[in-house]
Amino acid sequence: MRAPTVRFYGGVREIGGNKILIEDGPDRILFDFGPSFDPRFEEYYLDYLQPRSTSPVKDLLEFQLIPWIPGLYSREALAGLSERYEPPQIHAVFVSHAHFDHAGYLRYIDPEIPVHVGGGTRTILDAIDSSGTTSYGEHPWQTFGGKRAIRVGGLEVVPYPVDHSVPHAYGFIVRTREGSVVYTGDFRQHGPRAALTAEFVEAAVEEQPAALIIEGTRAGPDPRKNFTEQGVREGVDGLLARTPGLAMASCYPRDVDRLGTLYRAAVDSGRDLVVPLRTAYLLGALAGDRELEVPVPGRAPNLKIYRRPKKRYATWEQELLDEAVDSSWVRDHARESLLLIDVNQFPELIDLRPEKGTPYVRSMSEPFSEEDGNDRVLHNWLDHFGLRLEQFHASGHCSGAELIEIGRRIRARTFFPIHTEHPEAFEGEVENVRSPQKFVAYGLPDGREIA
Numbered sequence: 524m525r526a527p528t529v530r531f532y533g534g535v536r537e538i539g540g541n542k543i544l545i546e547d548g549p550d551r552i553l554f555d556f557g558p559s560f561d562p563r564f565e566e567y568y569l570d571y572l573q574p575r576s577t578s579p580v581k582d583l584l585e586f587q588l589i590p591w592i593p594g595l596y597s598r599e600a601l602a603g604l605s606e607r608y609e610p611p612q613i614h615a616v617f618v619s620h621a622h623f624d625h626a627g628y629l630r631y632i633d634p635e636i637p638v639h640v641g642g643g644t645r646t647i648l649d650a651i652d653s654s655g656t657t658s659y660g661e662h663p664w665q666t667f668g669g670k671r672a673i674r675v676g677g678l679e680v681v682p683y684p685v686d687h688s689v690p691h692a693y694g695f696i697v698r699t700r701e702g703s704v705v706y707t708g709d710f711r712q713h714g715p716r717a718a719l720t721a722e723f724v725e726a727a728v729e730e731q732p733a734a735l736i737i738e739g740t741r742a743g744p745d746p747r748k749n750f751t752e753q754g755v756r757e758g759v760d761g762l763l764a765r766t767p768g769l770a771m772a773s774c775y776p777r778d779v780d781r782l783g784t785l786y787r788a789a790v791d792s793g794r795d796l797v798v799p800l801r802t803a804y805l806l807g808a809l810a811g812d813r814e815l816e817v818p819v820p821g822r823a824p825n826l827k828i829y830r831r832p833k834k835r836y837a838t839w840e841q842e843l844l845d846e847a848v849d850s851s852w853v854r855d856h857a858r859e860s861l862l863l864i865d866v867n868q869f870p871e872l873i874d875l876r877p878e879k880g881t882p883y884v885r886s887m888s889e890p891f892s893e894e895d896g897n898d899r900v901l902h903n904w905l906d907h908f909g910l911r912l913e914q915f916h917a918s919g920h921c922s923g924a925e926l927i928e929i930g931r932r933i934r935a936r937t938f939f940p941i942h943t944e945h946p947e948a949f950e951g952e953v954e955n956v957r958s959p960q961k962f963v964a965y966g967l968p969d970g971r972e973i974a
């Protein structure tokens with residue numbers, strides 16, 4: 524029998540878009556399936572110009588923005604290319620966490636292929652799906668907890684919870700006939716659940732794996748400021764104490780830890796945290812999650828829901844409108860409010876009329892480049908209203924130095940850096956670095972290319 528192999532269909536020299544196929548004899552499993560943050564995508568598709576919903580995979584394949592993997596796509600997703608449809612040849616898909624770049628293309632997968640996600644990830648994906656942002660499609664969903672082995676044919680997959688900027692993120696240890704593969708997913712050591720990451724790394728060290736597939740988001744030059752979650756809290760506390768009127772902030776919509784941090788900072792400074800409908804909906808969906816301490820709309824004091832004027836509200840929104848507040852309420856309660864407002868809701872500023880010098884806390888990562896179009900628009904609006912930008916963010920990712928340290932401890936026979944623009948940053952720092960090429964099969968246990 525042919526040696527087991529690892530093959531990368533995405534996440535190669537790019538941040539996001541990991542698509543990792545592990546094959547062992549007849550068994551084939553795919554890890555993660557979402558779009559990358561490849562600037563090449565925006566060479567063809569932009570906000571107003573998207574693949575047709577009637578032939579999405581065809582329109583993405585045209586520019587190689589999605590890989591061709593036989594027996595993966597559904598008949599429906601392959602509309603316009605039906606001659607290329609093949610019955611499922613992938614036996615399971617595992618999703619490391621609920622971020623778009625890891626789960627955003629699940630809807631194109633054949634509805635017969637089982638999709639394995641953490642229980643909490645399922646809740647988050649459901650909330651996003653039913654609030655109309657992204658559809659993940661119909662699948663035979665399988666949910667896992669932590670550290671219990673799942674068998675797929677002759678392969679064994681053990682999910683390990685890790686800390687990341689969305690709750691319920693996992694790394695995996697995959698056991699093949701010829702040694703183990705450790706896949707980190709996205710992870711960090713400086714967040715509120717750092718202990719989980721430490722346990723995963725420990726287990727990976729003991730496993731003496733043939734291959735370590737490690738994310739490298741922050742490898743190489745990284746001039747961006749990074750705080751711990753506690754550091755973010757202290758920064759925001761100080762800022763709220765110094766601010767006599769309204770304060771505003773934005774964070775990633777699924778960064779539930781950050782929502783908690785901003786909520787507690789608001790409460791301790793005598794303010795209400797005022798959140799958009801979508802955030803309120805997600806917090807409501809996570810109300811029963813015993814591993815998280817989220818403020819629940821309708822129950823948590825000092826949590827208010829902001830309603831933007833809309834011609835028509837979706838059903839999921841209508842249920843939240845009763846107690847929602849609007850721009851005039853926030854204007855009247857400026858001193859008692861910390862308003863969460865994203866750039867895409869900035870037209871509300873025209874009614875909110877914040878005072879000059881009002882702080883706008885960006886609690887998400889700084890732009891990747893000076894030419895970032897969104898960043899230019901953000902600054903135009905802030906300048907127009909005389910708002911002050913403050914940056915407090917704890918990254919969801921390990922620093923480059925931490926990744927090197929982790930690689931040296933795990934001592935895999937092959938070290939595959941992915942989800943990074945700088946795989947070369949590991950060369951000479953960790954042994955056996957192999958910067959993978961897209962579509963090439965690497966054999967186990969030695970990581971050699973297989974023709």
Ligand SMILES: [Zn+2]
Pocket residue numbers: 538539540622624625709942
């Ligand atoms: Zn990612």
